[in-house]
Amino acid sequence: MAFINASSPHQRRQRKTSEIMRWVILCLIPGVAIQSYYFGFSNLIQIFIAAATALLSEAAILHLRKRPIARILKDNTALLTAILIAISIPPLSPWWVVVIGCVFAIVFVKQLYGGLGQNIFNPAMAAYVLLLIAFPVQMTSWLPMHELQSIEISFLDQLRCIFTGFTADGYSLQQLTSNIDGLSMATPLDSTKTALNSGFIMPEILRSDIFKHSSWQAIQWVNVGFLFGGCVLLYKRIIQFTIPLSFLLGLIFFSFVAFAYAPDLNPTPVFHLLSGATMLGCFFILTDPVSASTTQKGRIIYALLIALLVVLIRNVGGYPDALAFAVLLANMCVPLIDYYSQPKVYGERS
Structure with a gap:
């Protein structure tokens, strides 16, 4: 019989779900940072909205199911789902788009199937498809990169546009997502x-x-x-x-x-x-x-x-x-x- 000689360590610590999710979230940072550099920091606003919505949705459904809220929220799976949804949609999408996506992902795709480990579909991708089919205009309104923007918009303008649909100067999302030469972004x-x-x-x-x-x-x-x-x-x-x-x-x-x-x-x-x-x-x-x-x-x-x-x-x-x-x-x-x-x-x- 042939024996396999392997170098130590021969036993490895089993990683917890929360640790795995933390590493995945950390490794998203380079892509998110480059996305923010070229297209503005509005995607960070979407991430914040998505994270708050996902955590509140999971806490609410866990309360209804009489499950331990704090312990399950600490596994970071809801947070990761929220981030994936937020960076998959256009940065200046209305706030309610990401809210609907996160509620659908957490409540209907994840928790109604039994919670972590029971869902048959990827929650973030299921939410993305729902949003794309239900709101095609909002899901295809991508912001031009900085050097192509015909209208200079600040971080506060991006925040205002997400929540009201207009900047402080009255520019709409449609105007912001168009190049000065009419190039569709x-x-x-x-x-x-x-x-x-x-x-x-x-x-x-x-x-x-x-x-x-x-x-x-x-x-x-x-x-x-x-x-x-x-x-x-x-x-x-x-x-x-x-x-x-x-x-x-x-x-x-x-x-x-x-x-x-x-x-x-x-x-x-x-x-x-x-x-x-x-x-x-x-x-x-x-x-x-x-x-x-x-x-x-x-x-x-x-x-x-x-x-x-x-x-x-x-x-x-x-x-x-x-x-x-x-x-x-x-x-x-x-x-x-x-x-x-x-x-x-x-x-x-x-």
Whole structure:
């Protein structure tokens, strides 16, 4: 019999849920900081509103269920869900958008299924899809980066706009989300989807205004920030490499196949990797231990399925960034994936 020689330590302390969630929240900071640098600090306002709403919602439902409030709130899962929702929506969205999202995520997606460890869907992504379908205008009103803003807005103006819809000078959200030249400040994925539906081809789209401005580089740097945070999670062994690596390799492969088949109609793999919420989803959403697959082989299938759905929906679907839809569809498949990917018990007949 062969023996495996491993260096110490041979036993490791089991991390508590609250510690794991703290590390995940800390590793979100680089991406959130870059997002704030390029697009303003209104996302921090959204995070504060989301956190307060999530904690109050969870406390209320725990009180109704006669569960220990303080102990459960300290696990930081509600706080993490709130932050993920807040940074996924446009920074100047009305305050009630993030409130509705957090209440839905905590009360309906998490607690009504039984609480932590019982929900079958990722709460943050379920809330995002609800908001996108119910409030498409508010969920697509993205703020231009600083150097493209035709109207200078202060932090107080951003605060006022979130709660009233107007700045102190009377500018509306629609005016703030437009460039002085009339350039719509949709995300690169939004612009690409709209242009393709209008009959343009990818080489023409990549020469358009939004890709000439540094807003495209800003989106890329935000993804790099979340990539850095994800690498820290891997280094600290908060998450396993199986899902992120499988997802990224799958995304590269499927997008390359689509691009090779029709380069005029499909973006390149690099475009997919650094657009939208790719890196945020890869390290902070797909790796949710509750809604993801629990077996080693199942995690690979789960991640590859999401990668395939992301490429399909981005290329031929109706919504530009498909990550939330892909995650929810894969969450539905997790019981089936786990059933057929269970490792064989030693001594069991094949």
